[in-house]
Amino acid sequence: MNDLKQKKIDRFRFLKEVYDQCADESPHFFNHRAVGEKLGFDWDYTKTIMDYLVGEMLVEWKSNMHSMLTHWGLKEIEEAIDSPDEETDHFLPYSVVINYGTIQSQHVEGSGNVASQTSSRESSDMGELVEFLNELKADLSRIVDNTDEQKQIIADIKTILIQASAPNPDKSIIGSLVKKIVNGLNSVGGALALEWVKKLAGF
Secondary structure, three states: OOOHHHHHHHHHHHHHHHHHHOOOOOEEEEEHHHHHHHOOOOOOHHHHHHHHHHHEEEEEEEEEEEEEEEEHHHHHHHHHOOOOOOOOOOOOOHHHHHHHHHHHHHHHHHHOOOOHHHHHHHHHHHHHHHHHHHHHHHHHHHHOOOHHHHHHHHHHHHHHHHHHOOOOOOHHHHHHHHHHHHHHHHOOHHHHHHEEEHOOOOO
């Protein structure tokens, strides 16, 4: 992988970690040094990433230890999650970043320990969710009449499926998107939609 592509991936990983930590808070403050350390970056590399994100107005410096996620930074991460196969203004497609993370994880952990680190219960639940979502996607045109609503649900399903295929799925993203799909189906109403609400309510 060339250096520029690596930097783009690491910038996204950094901003995504920031988003995961503070998106639900207002204002969206975070400790930039701690984020870099969690991702295995030294301070010089973290500062390089921060300088780029600040220059693009995705985050703002606030002190030696703390910074703030801007509205534009939050919006760009959410666009990446909603359309995982498309580039955003500053980043590679989210699916590319996730696939890179899968490769890295397998390289570091080795093939012998991966299966043992995920409980059979979690694997079973994830497999059942994937099966349900694939069935829902195939049945969606009979459930939802509005084309825009169909596209949004399909985009959310695609993001969940990408996460589910990763070695360490982000359960917060999966959970929030399942809830979003359930809320969308609830608003549609009808027997078929409510049947799917019941199926997904346990995840």
